[in-house]
Amino acid sequence: MSIKTSRRTFVRRSAAAAAGIFVVPSIIPSSALGLRGRIAPSNRVIMGAIGTGSQGMSNMNDFLKLKDAVRFVAVCDVDAVRLMKAKARVDAANKATDCRTYDDFREFLEKERLDAVSIALPDHWHGIIYAETANKKLNVYGEKPICRTIKDGQTIVAAVKKNNIIWQTGCWQRSQAHFRRGAELAINGRAGKIKLIEVGLPDGGRGIGTPPVMDVPPELNWEMWLGPAPKVPYRGVCHWNWRWMLDYSGGQMTDWAGHHIDIGIWGAGLEYTGPVEISGKGVYPPEGIYDAPVEYDFTCKYANGIEMRICNASRLKMGMGTTWYGDLGWIHTDRGNRLTASDPKILEEVIGENEIHLYKSENHWLNFIESVRTGAPNIAPIEPAYRAISAGLLGEIAMTTGETIRWDPEKEEIIDNPRASRLLSRPYRKPWDLPTV
Template sequence: MTTRHDLSRRGLLKAAAASAGAIAFPTIVPASALGRDEKAAPSDRVVVGCIGTGGRGRGLIGMFMGQPDVQLAAVCDVDASHRAQGKQEVDERAGNADCASYHDFRELLARDDVEAVIVATPDHWHGIASVAAAEAGKDIYCEKPLTNTVAEGRAIVDAVERHGRILQVGSHERSGDNARYACELVRNGRIGRIRSVRINLPDTDSHHEEAKAHAGAAAPEAIPEGFDYDFWLGHTPRVPYLEDRCHFWWRFQLAYGGGEMTDRGAHVIDIAQLGLGADHTGPVHVEARGRRGEGLYDAFWDYEFTNTYADGVTLIGSTQGPRGLKFEGEDGWIFVEIHGGRLEASSPSLLEEPIGPDEIHLGRSPGHQRNFLDCVRSRTRPVAPAEAGHRTATICHLNNIAMLVGTPLAWDPEAEQVTNCEEANRLLSPAMRKPWRL
């Protein structure tokens, strides 16, 4: 196991936990630990590796390397082109050629110097990669949604707890001040008892329209040189290579992603869970209907869903805009825009109310990547821990499953089982293609 940071030895201030351990305050890196380029001295840096260096992976490389106390030591991708682009991104930012590159993520995880990893693979790889990282003693920043199946999500939560790891889900809306303030207002009763939360997941962006217009199945194509397609497929069924199956477009195929339901639902539903104080649980009844795509892109479009919690609160979702969520209470409402953070309320003065010292405080995040790094140092809980990400992803998956089986689902959030449909239960944990397993 990698030796963790000793904050006192390295002259760092311990991070204090906000609101009963909700999040960690920013770690303060003393000026004496910074070099002339405002970067931390090598002995004070968190050594990070990145698994998956497509567009999102390279974006996260930039975000992490923008922090003063990060050394990005290694990248990994099964596509040689992406792998080379990832290494180039790191080397150009670091001003050297020291970044190692790997084809197999297990080689990266075997490095003793790597303390934390970014998992920015397609969704179907999050489970195996994150569990392996936890078992290797690494802390993990895993992109949202946490996983592509319910069983994989629980496996990650269990592995992180068993090995004492820090995991931050990439649901970065949780780090927004406005979103956290809105959730504080809701949880402190400013709009009365919550009746429902409206979930808006519009599917009319240009990439949605392009996916909807896809012509369907096509003849198999030659696998590009340098792309380990079988490794990319991983535990999913072996199917012929198509360029349109991979790189970005995987998100609209249920074997690898969950469509807009999990892509942006992992943000919008996540803030609903935070506002309801439901990070440890979920609804007990799930109804959903929508139009399944034909051909290659088989995710759902134009859907509606109603998810009911044990206390009667409902999530009422659709593909209408604007993207975000609306908490509806007996005494008013609050709307939170996703990817922008704009707030609206039934009364403008509501958004000016202070949160009293004896009320529920959710704390503030210094930024999603910064919060993760602070928690790596302090060993405190991040703003988007594994359990919260798993519960959010589970709701998304249950909506997709309800549409697949065509019947409402009775869900036991404690046992994490559907109690009225065995077909739905089987979809919680699809079989994995050998040799991959959790």
């Protein structure tokens, strides 16, 4: 057993031991436990990163801002240019030259002994790499949306639970005070009994037409980038813009499902269940390489009668963000510290001692590090992330088929619709397959 492995085991064991003596209340700031700043090098959380594109680097930079709480030691990417930039960033932070680099996540997972891995990949890779990382018992900070298909999501949730790893989703809005405050007001009935949640997400953008087949840039391992997705020739679309293509993503909708749907279900007490009926329509580009819906409007009905309407923001009076409509008023929240209500007095409301207090995190990345170090729960566990994106993915199935979908949120099955049920998973291109959990 390597020294690093024993260190990681130590972190988890000491957390478990602490939990045995007293339950760590989440409201005690980590600084009180001696976790913020001035951390002995031996107690640093040792991390690696898989996926070092824009979001991967953004996350890494947010972790590096925690200074001596974290040390990155290894990075992995299929793009050699990005990989070298990531190494340079890590080496600069470490004032060293020894950041290890990998172009294949399998080798990374085989060789690296880490406390945690930060993963930011195109959605079509999430199922395999999240589950494989969990199977290696490595803690994961994973980007949303956590899966491309419902089956991917189920596999990931099972892998995280079975391996008992610390998981935190990159839905950082949860760690912003106004989103939490809005959700807490909503869940405590300050707008009355919630009837409707409206979720406004970005409209789709301009297309690029139908680009021709072209040479793969020398730094890019295109075959590995495609991985389990259908084999197609390179046409100049890869980093970032994979988002607009259904082989890799569900477009703006699934991207943002992980944010504003997540906040919506958090503030309505729906983060551990799913809808029972889903219907709606998408607007698809009539042609071009970008084939994800550019507009969408669908409704998820939950068993308790709450409806959640999810659509591109241009269709909503409130625009972007999450609005909870109750029988007494509404509460709206969005990025840019936006928190408004039908009556400003709602925003002044005090949440009583015996009411629901949502988990509080003030720094999303630090919250993950503390969770890894203490074993305590964090702000963004796996199941709510799965429930948020599965609402979006069921909406995608309703839009693709043109049908009203009935869903059993307990069994997690589509009811009585074999055609739609086929869309719950995507066969993987060989040799790739979802790992066994």
